Amino acid sequence: MGMNGSPAPGELQELERLSRIPGYWTLERAIEYVFKWARKNSLWPLQYGTACCALEMMAAAAGRYDLARFGSEVFRPSPRQADLLIVAGTITNKMGDVLQRLYEQMPKPCWVMAMGNCTLTGGPFLYDSYTVVKGVDSFLPVDVYVPGCPPRPETLIHGLMEIQRKIDHEPMFALRVHQRTQELPNRERPVAGGGA
Amino acid sequence: MNFLEMRPAVEALLPGAAAETHETQRECVVTVEPTRWVETVQRLRDDPALRFDHLSSLTAVDEIAQGRFAIVAHLWSYPFRHALTVKTRVPRDAARLDTLTGLYRSADWMEREVYDLFGVAFAGHPDLRRLMMPEDYPKHPLRKDFTDDGFVPKPG
Secondary structure, eight states, X not given: OOTTOOOOTTHHHXXXXXXXXXXXXHHHHHHXXXXXXXXXXXXXXXXXXXXXXXXXXXXXXXXXXXXGGGTOOOOBSSGGGOSEEEEESOOBHHHHHHHHHHHHHSOSSOEEXXXXXXXXXXXXXXXXXXXXXXXXXXXXXXXXXXXXXXXXHHHHHHHHHHHHHHHHHSOSTTHHHHHHHTOOOOOOOOOTTXXX | OOHHHHHHHHHHXXXXXXXXXXXXXXXXXXXXXXXXXXXXXXXXXXXXXXXOOEEEEEEEEEEGGGTEEEEEEEEEETTTTEEEEEEEEEEGGGOXXXXXXXXXXXXXXXXXXXXXXXXXXXXXXXXXXXXXXXXXXXXXXXXXXXOOTTOBOOOO
C-alpha cells in the first residue's frame, strides 16, 4: 500500500469486475447513502482535551449547547471506540507523540478536528516556545480547523457540522484511497529511557 | 528575623561570604563560592538561630555576558518565618555543582529542572534525568543562546 494514494494491486481490476454486475452502481449508491447517514449522525469523539479548549468542548457537550442534538454526545475514553478526534488544546512536542499514537489506534475511517488557535498554528505559544507544536497538521490529517482562543461552543458545533458535511460529500468507497493518501510519515519518536 | 538583621547574622555564620540586602525586594542575598555551596547551605540549615528547614526554590540565571550561570536557592524557615537567598556562580563551559539532595529531598526535582533547562550537572544527584523535555532532547532551552528547528524568536 503506497503512501502516494495509488491503488493496491488488484484493486482496479476488482472495481472493473464489480462494475460489470447489473445494477451494481445503484446498489453502491444506496449502501453509501445509508452508511453516510449512519456515520455522520453518530460521530463518537475521543475524550481528549489538553487545555482551555477542553472546557469549551465540555460546555458544548453539556445541556445548554447539547452536542447530542448532532448525534455526537458519546465521548469515548478509548481511541478504539472513537471515530472523531477533537484536538482540544495546546499540544506540546512530548504530547504530540502520544496524540499520534492515539490517532493511529482509532479505527478508520475517522476524522480529525483541530480546535483552537494552539492546534492550528501554535497560537499564543508561537513565539519563543521550545515545547509547543506549531500546528498539529504537521503530523495529523486535519479535516476541519476551528479557530478561536478558545472557540465558543457554537464554533465547535459549526466545526462538527462541517465534518458531517464532509462525510456527506466524500465518495465513501473511494474513501479507501482517500485514507491512504492521508498516511503521513511517522514523527520521530523519543525512545523511552534514552540518554539526554 | 527581618532581612536587615539577617545580614550580620549570615556574615557571622559564613566568614568570607558576601552578603547584601535589597530594600525593594526586602530580601537578603548571600553569594558563595561553588566549592562551598553544600557546606554553606548545611550551616544555614543547621544553625539554631536561622534554621532554614525548607528549600522553597532552586533555579538558575544565564549570565551569558559574564560567561557563567548563577544558581539561586531560596531558603525559608518554618519556625522563624524568615527567608534568605543563596547564590553561587559556575562557568557556562564547565557547569557543574554539588547537589543539595542530601540536605533537602525537595532539591531532587528542582535540580533536575535546572539540569534539563540550563544543562547544569549536579554531582551526586541520585537520579539526574530530564524533568520536562523529551528524554532524547539534546539541548537546554533556557540558555540565552538556545535555538532549534521550528523555534520562532519573538520579532522586535
